[in-house]
């Protein structure tokens with residue numbers, strides 16, 4: 001089968017990915033093999049390709065927003081049947097036994113396996129998945145629609161929860177890409193007031209189109225103090241900016257797996273009065289199941305740009321340079 005691999009991590013314009021031929025993988029115990037129909041392009045894939053995230057093993061195939069069809073099942077795997085559509089996401093496996101797993105925080109597992117980082121992901125003709133960590137997808141969603149929900153959507157949903165905005169409260173969204181435009185839809189449907197602060201004209205236009213309450217440049221002050229905010233842009237310099245925009249007791253949740261350096265904080269202006277700064281690390285399966293149900297019910301719709309699977313490097317370069325709004329999806333050619 002054909003598979004993209006991270007050959008030599010470095011700037012995306014330098015061509016860190018390579019397409020290779022490798023054997024079709026055989027599913028092990030409890031696993032399914034998924035024929036990839038499409039795979040969303042997440043910023044984490046870009047961080048991996050560029051070496052911001054250290055590779056966990058050489059020549060890994062990226063991609064953790066995988067939509068496909070089960071075409072083989074391993075020993076003891078009975079949750080899905082051959083021919084069924086499934087989604088494969090970032091949390092590939094946990095040990096289920098560490099202190100974090102036992103207390104219900106499997107997103108913090110001490111021995112996690114991440115799809116497209118520790119094990120091969122969906123930038124390929126097929127990939128393997130542990131059936132217990134795969135998702136059934138709502139029938140109302142087409143393949144390309146469903147793909148970005150599997151990371152961008154789920155992580156955004158967890159970040160929204162982490163930002164702890166009370167009912168009817170005021171949410172700030174910093175950066176407006178694949179994850180943010182899904183999160184904004186959930187927040188609006190839940191009756192929050194949503195202020196988007198971002199750069200890039202097409203991002204601002206997409207935010208307006210979705211009906212948010214205000215849009216502004218990333219460093220602008222929102223029109224009212226925020227009860228909570230989510231930082232989606234991987235820009236540490238926005239941390240103090242967003243903290244200053246919070247009302248007393250407000251929370252800033254950082255959604256990304258990677259963030260550039262945070263400048264020194266001014267305690268009085270940015271943290272005192274019980275402002276909180278927290279991160280969001282992966283997600284639990286419950287987050288995923290809950291979000292997919294909610295996305296179906298609230299009619300959350302991803303704005304997608306399709307690229308053929310052959311064009312994975314171009315999709316990542318376009319993401320790096322902000323050349324599309326919403327989410328990119330690689331479609332099997």
Ligand SMILES: [Zn+2]
Pocket residue numbers: 094095096097098099100101102106108109110111
């Ligand atoms: Zn664990």
Ligand SMILES: [Zn+2]
Pocket residue numbers: 042043044045064090151152
């Ligand atoms: Zn992701």
